[in-house]
Amino acid sequence: MINLDDIKSFFIEIGELSYFTNRFFKEVFKRPFETKELLNQCYNIGNRSFLLVGITGFIIGLVITLQTRPTLQEFGAEAWMPSMVSISIIREIGPVIIALTVAGRIASGMGAELGSMRVTEQIDAMEVSGTNPFKYLVVTRIVAATLMIPILVIFGDAIALYGSYIIEFIKGDVSFQLYFNKVFKALEFGDIIPATVKTFFFGFAIGLVGCFKGYYCSNGTVGVGKAANSAVVLASMLLFILDFIAVFVTDIFFNI
Amino acid sequence: MMKQEWHIQDAKPAVEVKRPMIKIRNLKKAFGDNTVLNGFDLDLFEGENLVVMGKSGTGKSVMIKCLVGLIEPDSGSIEVMGKNIVKLNQVELDDLRTDIGFLFQGSALYDSMTVRENLEFPLRRHKKRYAENFDTTELVTKTLNSVGLAHTIDLMPSELSGGMKRRIALARTLILKPKIILYDEPTSGLDPITSKEIVELMRNVQREYKTSALIITHDVDCARVVSERMILLVDGVNYAEGTFAELSKSEDEKIRAFFK
Ligand SMILES: Nc1ncnc2c1ncn2[C@@H]1O[C@H](COP(=O)(O)OP(=O)(O)OP(=O)(O)O)[C@@H](O)[C@H]1O
Ligand SMILES: [Mg+2]
Numbered sequence: 048m049i050n051l052d053d054i055k056s057f058f059i060e061i062g063e064l065s066y067f068t069n070r071f072f073k074e075v076f077k078r079p080f081e082t083k084e085l086l087n088q089c090y091n092i093g094n095r096s097f098l099l100v101g102i103t104g105f106i107i108g109l110v111i112t113l114q115t116r117p118t119l120q121e122f123g124a125e126a127w128m129p130s131m132v133s134i135s136i137i138r139e140i141g142p143v144i145i146a147l148t149v150a151g152r153i154a155s156g157m158g159a160e161l162g163s164m165r166v167t168e169q170i171d172a173m174e175v176s177g178t179n180p181f182k183y184l185v186v187t188r189i190v191a192a193t194l195m196i197p198i199l200v201i202f203g204d205a206i207a208l209y210g211s212y213i214i215e216f217i218k219g220d221v222s223f224q225l226y227f228n229k230v231f232k233a234l235e236f237g238d239i240i241p242a243t244v245k246t247f248f249f250g251f252a253i254g255l256v257g258c259f260k261g262y263y264c265s266n267g268t269v270g271v272g273k274a275a276n277s278a279v280v281l282a283s284m285l286l287f288i289l290d291f292i293a294v295f296v297t298d299i300f301f302n303i
Numbered sequence: 304m305m306k307q308e309w310h311i312q313d314a315k316p317a318v319e320v321k322r323p324m325i326k327i328r329n330l331k332k333a334f335g336d337n338t339v340l341n342g343f344d345l346d347l348f349e350g351e352n353l354v355v356m357g358k359s360g361t362g363k364s365v366m367i368k369c370l371v372g373l374i375e376p377d378s379g380s381i382e383v384m385g386k387n388i389v390k391l392n393q394v395e396l397d398d399l400r401t402d403i404g405f406l407f408q409g410s411a412l413y414d415s416m417t418v419r420e421n422l423e424f425p426l427r428r429h430k431k432r433y434a435e436n437f438d439t440t441e442l443v444t445k446t447l448n449s450v451g452l453a454h455t456i457d458l459m460p461s462e463l464s465g466g467m468k469r470r471i472a473l474a475r476t477l478i479l480k481p482k483i484i485l486y487d488e489p490t491s492g493l494d495p496i497t498s499k500e501i502v503e504l505m506r507n508v509q510r511e512y513k514t515s516a517l518i519i520t521h522d523v524d525c526a527r528v529v530s531e532r533m534i535l536l537v538d539g540v541n542y543a544e545g546t547f548a549e550l551s552k553s554e555d556e557k558i559r560a561f562f563k
Binding site: 160163164167168169171172173174175176177178 | 368371373397400401403405407408409411412413414415424425427428475479
């Protein structure tokens with residue numbers, strides 16, 4: 048059953064989110080740049096997600112290789128393993144799964160952190176003491192996420208390829224050199240560039256939604272939990288939409 | 304009287320001519336259908352402690368948030384030290400805010416920062432007020448001393464008790480040496496003994512820093528000790544004004560309800 052109020056609040060939310068995005072672009076280029084806080088946030092994101100991304104990436108590599116291997120074996124095409132696995136990891140699976148994992152961690156973290164700062168009036172206190180809280184808290188976090196998610200994805204991709212190599216080494220006795228030779232031969236600009244570009248958008252979306260939910264948090268501690276929760280849901284949904292758009296656009300430009 | 308230069312007054316406070324630090328006229332604010340303030344007036348004169356009392360949810364917090372531009376009123380005028388808050392641009396507003404200390408109802412300490420960083424935070428925008436190679440540590444220590452908590456300088460807010468948090472929050476507002484301090488329920492959530500300490504501290508602050516203070520509370524004991532004048536906020540308007548002694552003797556039902 049679709050509730051009319053739900054639809055209404057959905058569109059209100061889209062409106063507010065675009066206002067929030069607009070405000071971000073207005074303030075991001077204005078002085079003063081909170082460089083110290085930006086670096087602090089970058090470190091936070093990296094530090095919080097490093098291990099998680101490593102483990103996720105490794106498991107992606109193992110699983111994909113294990114599952115693809117028998118199929119290719121049937122056609123006697125094991126030699127194609129490195130190219131196939133690397134293309135699917137770099138182009139699609141790596142960016143999407145790693146961004147989703149990080150979204151769970153970072154968007155909810157930002158939602159909860161800013162949300163509790165809002166309900167305990169810390170954001171108001173900042174404003175009264177002459178620091179623009181939007182610049183200090185929101186802009187730094189969104190920029191940090193935009194810069195850090197691509198780095199985390201590249202890191203996760205590398206670990207995933209390494210995981211895949213381990214399976215190939217155990218099952219097919221492929222050497223490290225041979226494996227990665229094949230990988231780099233298979234990958235083209237048309238795979239790497241669009242896949243990297245879209246991760247910047249993923250990072251932006253994660254930071255934006257986390258901050259948006261936290262910054263407009265209300266209703267005390269209940270609201271903080273809700274902000275954290277709905278930040279993850281909305282961020283994940285946005286990631287899929289962005290990924291769809293990215294694949295669509297890539298298809299037009301690179302005509303693969 | 305309104306156009307007097309501020310620094311002349313600062314030099315020699317006159318007893319007769321009372322300069323209004325804050326002047327609110329016909330302030331109105333509603334959230335949707337919920338009318339909170341409905342024509343509220345207030346004058347805060349230089350050097351005085353004015354207490355505003357009102358039941359929970361009558362819009363006391365909304366009123367002082369309007370004073371520092373955190374909430375935009377629907378109509379009415381708010382002048383702080385001769386400047387109309389509503390018409391200021393961001394830079395002018397931030398400048399004016401350095402002269403106003405705001406003690407939030409829940410202390411609002413930044414809980415990801417140490418006590419030292421909390422106190423240094425308001426200074427970041429106002430370094431230009433001080434010399435180039437100005438030593439913040441000394442100022443932070445000195446301000447912490449005036450609330451009696453110098454030993455907490457490297458603790459996190461989560462390691463402090465409610466009363467200590469309130470004092471640190473007060474120190475954070477004092478560090479810029481404001482001319483006006485707005486207290487939003489300085490004693491709420493504290494036990495009677497700690498409340499007394501905070502009230503005592505507020506009086507010390509007034510003596511030491513020569514501030515004017517607007518104090519919001521529903522703590523009768525607090526009001527009796529600190530107030531020089533009181534305003535009772537009922538149904539969005541100032542229902543009654545006077546000293547504590549005058550108001551507590553009143554026969555009016557609504558006024559008596561405050562002092563029971
Ligand atoms: N941002 C807001 N949006 C909507 N309604 C609000 C907002 N802020 C306050 N209100 C409403 O305004 C009314 C007055 O709130 P306010 O916080 O000023 O009360 P108060 O007098 O400070 O009470 P207390 O003594 O409990 O602190 C309440 O009904 C509250 O629901
Ligand atoms: Mg209040």
